[in-house]
Amino acid sequence: MLYYIKTQWGDCMSKTVLITGASRGIGNACAREFAKAGYKVAIDYNKSEDMAKALVSELQAQGCDADCFKADISDASQVKALVDWAQQRFGTIDILINNAGISVAGLLTDLSNEQWDELRGVCLDGSIYCSRAVLPQMIRNHSGCIINISSVWGVKGASFEVAYSAVKAGIIGLTLGLSKEVAPSGIRVNCIAPGVIDTDMSRCYDLKALADETPLGRVGQPEEIAKAALFLAEAEFITGQVLGVDGGFGM
Ligand code: NAP
Secondary structure (H helix, E strand, O other), X not given: OHHHHHHHHHHHXXXXXXXXXXXOHHHHXXXXXXXXXXXXXXXXXXXXXXXXXXXXXXXXXXXXXXXXXXXXXXOHHHHHHHHHHHHHHHOOOOEEEEOOOOOOOOOHHHOOHHHHHHXXXXXXXXXXXXXXXXHHHHHHHOOEEEEEEOOHHHHHOOOOOHHHHHHHHHHHHHHHHHHHHHHHHOEEEEEEEEOOEOOOOOOOOOHHHHHHHOOOOOOEOHHHHHHHHHHHHXXXXXXXXXXXXXXXXXX
């Protein structure tokens, strides 16, 4: 029994997760969940430096090897710097969570080119840049796991959030294609499609109305997405899947 516990603990103690957009919301909850499970945690942030540093201090105080780095993931050169930093600081990146995101609400006819460029840059280009940057090392190691955060809107589509639906559907395409491309290299790629989750991103909407529309009758918490991410990180025979964590919203 002692041997079993040591083996399990030892396995995850040696692994590093890189989480984009981990200063706030779902990414922040993922950092806490993976730290609790014994992973080393590399935290990417863009604007919320104080929150990222506070999270690092909190996780380090709990005995977790955690650190943070500022990178706007819509910029390929900053992504390269992020991944170089994480590989030097932690040795290897075993798990990448492509979480960072922004949303734009409004009619498609009112969407400006700048809004579209920014939305696509963070939500889609960023996930492509980060995946592309971590893959060479994962391929050399013949091991690795990428978890993409899409949205229920990427599955169902949403009026008033057409552009957001499009980039989140793109994340699903990225997951399906890349999972096939890198499976022979021992790398798994999966996707979570959250429903409405109580974070800064969703608080501009009427959460009560959205809870009423959700079959389970409530919105989700960031920790519930983090638990699903940890499950996918450790589910060694699961790849190419889109896991709805949405209280039934996506049914
Ligand atoms: P959030 O609370 O607004 O947090 C967004 C995170 O993304 C922040 O940590 C932010 O970092 C980071 N970020 C934004 N732009 C970035 C950039 N250019 N480079 C690096 N990091 C950047 O949002 P959330 O609800 O946790 O969303 C996380 C993911 O879940 C997103 O992909 C979102 O689309 C998806 N999602 C959310 C919901 C929901 O209901 N909340 C539902 C479905 C899917 P800084 O503050 O440091 O800039």
